[in-house]
Amino acid sequence: MEYFRREDALRVNASGRLIQRIFGNNSACEIDNANMGFAHFSEEEYGKMPCHYHEDEIIYILEVRDAYTEYGETRESMNNRKELKAGDVLRFHNGEFHVFKFTSKEGYLDILFFFSQGKINVVE
Numbered sequence: 001m002e003y004f005r006r007e008d009a010l011r012v013n014a015s016g017r018l019i020q021r022i023f024g025n026n027s028a029c030e031i032d033n034a035n036m037g038f039a040h041f042s043e044e045e046y047g048k049m050p051c052h053y054h055e056d057e058i059i060y061i062l063e064v065r066d067a068y069t070e071y072g073e074t075r076e077s078m079n080n081r082k083e084l085k086a087g088d089v090l091r092f093h094n095g096e097f098h099v100f101k102f103t104s105k106e107g108y109l110d111i112l113f114f115f116s117q118g119k120i121n122v123v124e
Contacts, residue, residue: 015049017040021037036115038110038112055121
């Protein structure tokens with residue numbers, strides 16, 4: 001058995017978020033068949049997140065304040081919007097553009113993410 005704690009994971013600043021990878025490429029546990037970790041989003045702390053797409057992604061919302069997601073098949077057609085609550089589970093499909101946004105400057109989003117491959121290919 002291997003044991004990991006979130007607070008021990010390397011903290012990586014990315015566009016609009018702080019990432020802590022536990023499993024996968026460049027993570028606490030280098031494996032090549034999955035990618036899992038945590039991310040914290042806050043415009044005040046990390047700036048705006050760019051809309052992007054990548055492989056199938058499953059997200060569990062741990063904590064949230066004043067946040068929503070916009071998503072769609074193309075960057076120009078992200079007409080879908082979903083307000084987010086703690087306990088929500090999201091699945092963004094392969095190639096589906098998405099972004100997290102906030103309705104207040106105090107807004108934040110804390111998630112657990114999972115991909116079924118070890119390396120994530122993000123396209124902004």
